[in-house]
Amino acid sequence: MSIPQSGGGPITDPAQLYEYMESGCKPKTDWRIGTEHEKFGYCEDSLAPLPYEGERSIHRVLSALRDTYGWTPVEEGGKLIGLEKNGANVSLEPGGALELSGAAVESIHQTCDEVNDHLREVKSVADHIGVRFIGLGAAPIWTHDQMPLMPKGRYKLMDAYMDTVGTSGKTMMRRTCTVQVNVDFASEADMVKKLRVAMALQSVATALFANSPFFEGKPNGHKSWRARTWRHLDDARTGIPEFVFEDGMGFQRWADYALDVPMYFVYRDGKYVNALGMSFRDFMRGELPALPGEVPTLSDWADHLTTLFPEARIKKYMEMRGADGGPWRRLCALPAFWVGLLYDGTALDAAWDLAKGWDQETRDALRVAASVDGLQAETHGVKMHDLARELVDIAHEGLRARAMPGAGGMIPDETHFLNALRESVETGQAPADELLAKYHGDWNGDLTRIYGEYSY
Template sequence: MSIPQSGGGPIEHHDQLAQYLADGCKPKDDWRIGTEHEKFGYDKAGLMPLPYDGPCGIKAMLDGLREGFGWDPVEEDGKIIGLVKDGANVSLEPGGQLELSGAPLETIHETCDEVNSHLKEVQQIADKIGAGFIGLGAAPIWTHEQMPLMPKGRYKLMDAYMDTVGTHGKQMMRRTCTVQVNLDFASEADMVQKFRVGLALQPVATALFANSPFFNGEENGHKSWRSRIWRNLDDARTGMLPFVFEDGMGFERYVQYALDVPMYFVYRDGKYVDALGQSFRDFMKGELPALPGEMPTQSDWGDHLTTCFPEVRIKKFMEMRGADGGPWRRLCALPAFWVGLMYDQTALDAAWDLCNGWDAQTREELRVAASVDGVSAEVNGIKMMDVARECVAISKAGLAARAKTGNGGLVPDETHFLNALEEVVETGHSPACELVHKYRDEWGGDLTKIYDEYSY
């Protein structure tokens, strides 16, 4: 989840809303890669999720990272709830999932170095306090009641609201993890093309990275239960956004969508003011019930944009949001996959050619099928494995064309970061398939063995 936005004066006219998004446009040489990934922490002694307080808890983790590695604390109501350093931040998801929101970097080589450095820091502190961390799309065993709610005002509001708008919102908050990448766009037209490709092919990422076949201590019948959860969370702010593929799509059209997403809060003086279900359109008129007479600021608009949860979303950059959290090497494969597709124009055009004939129903059916069957999914004669294989090939060509070297020039490009995905399309087995095989054949139905084998 995002931290509160800061800066920016009052919004005095409607055009500023679209301009806020357009201000993210950058020339290609300035495009960067921001990788975010979440992981579950647990007490090694009892294999239970970490509480906030205590010697083996989230606060102890954050304090350890702060003291040991020079991170600066982020506090709310006197409690440490995050860390910042060198353009990156460590934050807490509602159930205590630890998230790294990486700095904007130029290459996947740098991104992977950042991921590796972060996980080594986490491992060092976790070992000291008796904790472990694991990368999965959904908590395999823990119940809702066993997952603590972190002491953040935003989460308290959301937790109370979720049951009024869907059936799976609290599962998302406390018991899921994702890996995503944030990408830049050059212009409105570039944003639109990337948005369409990103949405249409997001089910492919879901299938390739599917890693949540367990929930409540048993198989759940899905390769990606995390993706299943998002389908019954809150229809007003999730989904595949069919309007993105319609004529007239642009920054202003996204503004109109976001204005129709009910509000959660307004952040004032370090506090989250309850605006649940209220309208940003009313806020623009000075008629928000939560703050009568007040007009919104640009940071209020930025905060509101973080409460839209479609499969792809834009702020001043674009977020690819469809993948399960996973093991170490896949945390680098996800940004590599999308950078290869998006940051080379030939690759982007090829990706659009692959999916531009799909209608809204096909895209939605692919989304559903990806969560259930992963790379084995088939919709209207479209075989997910065939599409995934083509996407990985296009991405690899895009990364080769970028020719971003690593290791002092010894590594010629970024294509090797796709190795994990090439294995999936060669074998037909996603991480979820491997987990189910282990559970049935090697672990004898003992799901607790997942912690020994798959923790970082």
């Protein structure tokens, strides 16, 4: 999850709220790609999740990355909770999953090199202390009680709030992992078009990357349990907001939506102030009960935007949120999929043509069906497998048109990063289908086999 924002003076005019997001607009030549991915750490011998402190722990991994590879430490309350280097940061999810938030780079070649370097570094320090990491959408065996809560004030507040607004917030925090990509937009109109495509078609990413068919030691009836978890978390801040597809959509409309989402916290002097359920609108009037008389800064607004969890979200860039965490090839395939669809005008038009006739009921039904049935989903006349095949083809053409070379010009474009998805649309099998086949086949129901075969 996001780290606290900094900078920015007091908000004196409501226009500053949407101007903050609008300031992210940039010409196509300056568009960048930022990939984020999370993975679960565990003790190699016991298969137990990592605690924060101890001989085999998250703290040991972060410390070793700092000391061995030159990362700068990030602390909160005297606790090491993250690392920074060269525009990237390593942070902790609430249950101890390790996240890399990559630097903003020009090509998927670069973002994939970054992922590869990071996983190599993590493996080198993890091997030394008997720790391993695995990429899945949900923890396959561990229970809630086994998962520690990391020492971050934000997480303590969120944890206490989750059961008051939904049934699966604590599961999301502790036992799910994702891979995400951040992309840019040129203008308000470009943002709206991309966001509509992202919202409407996020279910396809969920299906293609479905990788969480197990929970608490057995099949859970879903191809993406992570996606199912988000569907029962907090209706005020999740899902597919219908207004995105209505006339008048723009930065101001997104700001209005954000203002209606209850707050979690305000970050002051290195501490998280409890603002659970309070209103940012009241904050704007100096009437926030947690900080009476104070008005928010742009940093407070930036922090608040990180507490919205729809299928795609707007900050100074756009974030795709629909995919399960997974193996290395799919960590590179996720940015390839969305960059191919969104960064070429012809591809963007073709993607929107597939979804522009859907109503809200169809979009919501696809979201549910993708989490349950993955690529086998079929609802409202839409066959997910066919839709995924078309979109992978469109993404391929979008990447080919970008013609972004790699390996010193030896590789002409980024299309090969879609190979994992092309295999899925050819076979109709997402990672979850492969896992279920092994569970019911060679593994004979022994789910511990997943760690040995699928860890990084």
